Amino acid sequence: MTSAASTVPAPTTTAPRGPDLRRIARALLPSLSLALVLATIAYLNPRVISYFGFTLMLNYAVPIALATVAQMFVMATNDIDLSIGTFVGFVCCVTATYLNDDPLTGAVLLAGCIGVYAALGALIYLRNLPSIVVTLGMSFVWQGLAILLLPKPGGKAPVWLQAIMSYKPPFLPLPILAAILIAGVGYFGLMRTSYGAILRGTGGNSIAIARAGWSLLKAKAVLFALTGAFGVLSGMALVGITRSADANIGNGYTLLSIAGVILGGGEFVGGIVSPIGAVIGALTLTLASTQLLGFMKIPPDWQVGANGAILVIVLAARVLITQRGRDR
Amino acid sequence: MSAALANLARRPWIWSFAGALLVWLGAIQFTGGYGAGGMLTAALSLAVFTVIVGVGQMFVITLGPGNVDLSLPANIGLASAVAMKVMGGDDSLVALGLLAAVGSGLCVGIVNYLLIWALRIPPIIATLSASFVIQSVDISYGRGLQIKPPPGFADFANILISGVPLLAILTLLFAVIASVVLHRTVYGRSVLAIGQNIRAARLAGVKVEPTRFATYTLCGALGGLNGALLAGYFRGANVDIGNEYLLLSIAVVVIGGTSVAGGNANVPGVWGGALFLVLLQTMLNTFGVSAGVRLLATGLIIVAVITAAGGPKAGR
Numbered sequence: 001m002t003s004a005a006s007t008v009p010a011p012t013t014t015a016p017r018g019p020d021l022r023r024i025a026r027a028l029l030p031s032l033s034l035a036l037v038l039a040t041i042a043y044l045n046p047r048v049i050s051y052f053g054f055t056l057m058l059n060y061a062v063p064i065a066l067a068t069v070a071q072m073f074v075m076a077t078n079d080i081d082l083s084i085g086t087f088v089g090f091v092c093c094v095t096a097t098y099l100n101d102d103p104l105t106g107a108v109l110l111a112g113c114i115g116v117y118a119a120l121g122a123l124i125y126l127r128n129l130p131s132i133v134v135t136l137g138m139s140f141v142w143q144g145l146a147i148l149l150l151p152k153p154g155g156k157a158p159v160w161l162q163a164i165m166s167y168k169p170p171f172l173p174l175p176i177l178a179a180i181l182i183a184g185v186g187y188f189g190l191m192r193t194s195y196g197a198i199l200r201g202t203g204g205n206s207i208a209i210a211r212a213g214w215s216l217l218k219a220k221a222v223l224f225a226l227t228g229a230f231g232v233l234s235g236m237a238l239v240g241i242t243r244s245a246d247a248n249i250g251n252g253y254t255l256l257s258i259a260g261v262i263l264g265g266g267e268f269v270g271g272i273v274s275p276i277g278a279v280i281g282a283l284t285l286t287l288a289s290t291q292l293l294g295f296m297k298i299p300p301d302w303q304v305g306a307n308g309a310i311l312v313i314v315l316a317a318r319v320l321i322t323q324r325g326r327d328r
Numbered sequence: 329m330s331a332a333l334a335n336l337a338r339r340p341w342i343w344s345f346a347g348a349l350l351v352w353l354g355a356i357q358f359t360g361g362y363g364a365g366g367m368l369t370a371a372l373s374l375a376v377f378t379v380i381v382g383v384g385q386m387f388v389i390t391l392g393p394g395n396v397d398l399s400l401p402a403n404i405g406l407a408s409a410v411a412m413k414v415m416g417g418d419d420s421l422v423a424l425g426l427l428a429a430v431g432s433g434l435c436v437g438i439v440n441y442l443l444i445w446a447l448r449i450p451p452i453i454a455t456l457s458a459s460f461v462i463q464s465v466d467i468s469y470g471r472g473l474q475i476k477p478p479p480g481f482a483d484f485a486n487i488l489i490s491g492v493p494l495l496a497i498l499t500l501l502f503a504v505i506a507s508v509v510l511h512r513t514v515y516g517r518s519v520l521a522i523g524q525n526i527r528a529a530r531l532a533g534v535k536v537e538p539t540r541f542a543t544y545t546l547c548g549a550l551g552g553l554n555g556a557l558l559a560g561y562f563r564g565a566n567v568d569i570g571n572e573y574l575l576l577s578i579a580v581v582v583i584g585g586t587s588v589a590g591g592n593a594n595v596p597g598v599w600g601g602a603l604f605l606v607l608l609q610t611m612l613n614t615f616g617v618s619a620g621v622r623l624l625a626t627g628l629i630i631v632a633v634i635t636a637a638g639g640p641k642a643g644r
Contacts, residue, residue: 130589132396133588136578137626137629141631142627143627268394304461312447
């Protein structure tokens with residue numbers, strides 16, 4: 001999916017101050033959209049702006065944010081994971097069965113999943129495969145495994161996991177605390193370490209990274225393994241909330257996670273991603289797609305449509321502010 | 329002869345047909361030859377619908393990295409409802425209904441393009457958002473409608489001519505036309521040029537935006553047509569009728585040897601890929617495996633096929 005010509009941002013001829021302003025606007029946009037959605041919710045129903053209101057409203061934001069960050073790692077290397085949704089579903093099934101009944105086997109299975117992801121990354125690099133198709137195939141694999149494991153909804157989340165997900169920390173509601181934690185880990189790991197820069201570089205200019213002596217194979221495998229790891233966390237968080245699993249529980253996460261990354265300022269090519277933005281994007285989508293529509297009393301028929309419309313509006317704002325360039 | 333064979337082996341689409349043949353042989357091996365013809369008839373009938381949207385998706389994917397139409401399932405669902413409502417169970421209104429379905433698909437394609445072009449939203453997200461809105465339109469529009477096709481239309485969609493579905497023959501004709509359009513017209517060559525290098529194409533004077541507009545609109549229209557035909561074949565329209573075509577349409581394009589990076593496409597491969605995937609399902613069904621194993625095997629085979637075929641050879 002690499003096309004060197006379009007991935008390298010064209011040098012701008014405008015005065016240096018212009019791009020800087022645009023850069024700030026770009027960085028602030030995810031937060032602005034989140035603030036806008038929150039303000040609308042506060043206007044419609046002021047009572048929800050409270051500790052318990054946020055805990056309830058953002059309950060599902062934790063697994064969605066984890067899945068979004070997972071998606072962000074593969075997008076940093078110009079790939080895409082269309083299987084993350086069914087993978088999260090599979091992890092849910094493993095967590096609600098093996099990890100509960102036989103923690104050791106469960107843990108080994110989940111670690112194995114991360115290994116599978118690393119192997120996929122290596123395979124995609126070695127054979128120069130389109131990740132969109134490989135992960136499309138894998139989405140069938142995970143779904144099939146999940147159905148084999150739990151043909152009917154059921155299972156039980158481990159007690160300790162339920163306890164973690166229903167923990168009520170002082171002052172800050174758990175979802176917000178978790179979001180800050182996830183964003184922080186992603187930010188320092190990918191944006192502030194030197195190897196993180198190498199990893200992002202594989203999306204920006206993989207040839208340069210290879211010529212500088214870094215192993216692209218290792219970088220791809222690491223990024224995919226990170227996706228797998230965050231996918232596992234997402235599934236565990238989800239089943240900790242729902243308390244039982246269902247093979248189709250995560251299916252919506254694929255598209256949510258991609259939209260979240262884009263909403264957070266990420267790009268499909270060029271290694272341009274933002275962990276903080278991705279988490280904010282996930283929060284915005286969670287609120288916009290579930291809470292806002294409920295408070296606006298949108299009839300059920302039109303809820304999905306309103307979701308799409310919100311996505312369009314937010315993305316249009318993003319693009320109008322940040323991109324004046326030609327091409328794509 | 330061997331030169332001809334070697335030449336054939338270089339065609340990217342030949343592997344999808346080889347795969348289709350292999351799974352068919354696997355299936356009749358299992359049944360001891362029983363139902364071999366019936367399997368082919370059923371496979372042809374179902375492959376038709378995948379080919380129609382697959383060709384549309386192929387043109388879109390060929391436009392280059394990131395171009396894909398994720399709104400097909402919603403588009404198909406809406407068009408199936410529109411077609412059935414316009415036909416109203418009356419055989420004399422079939423042509424009008426088909427036209428309305430294509431029109432509904434055209435509108436979807438135009439909206440997709442406007443989101444991509446005017447708002448500069450990446451196609452994946454733009455078509456995805458559009459599909460949400462279309463789905464809502466379909467849900468609220470499709471409620472309480474008479475949703476059965478006119479008997480004449482339903483029979484037409486199910487006609488067999490000595491074991492070969494009429495729709496399959498028509499779709500074969502359509503594929504030939506699509507192939508000519510892709511390789512022998514200014515429009516088709518423009519699509520390929522844009523997929524290879526959008527900047528070079530623009531500098532060379534290719535009308536980039538009109539071509540992209542035409543491609544998304546074409547894909548939308550084919551999705552609309554597919555919706556009407558599906559409703560006829562399955563004797564009824566519903567919101568979920570197009571759901572499986574999201575993954576199928578992308579999978580057949582790629583299995584058929586069209587480059588996901590754009591700029592390199594072929595139509596025969598869409599037929600090969602569609603037959604392969606449909607026959608694969610048939611084979612797994614004859615083996616009597618559970619839904620879970622079927623999904624697992626389908627996924628593993630898709631990954632294996634793409635791994636064996638390999639990606640584009642790294643340039644420079």
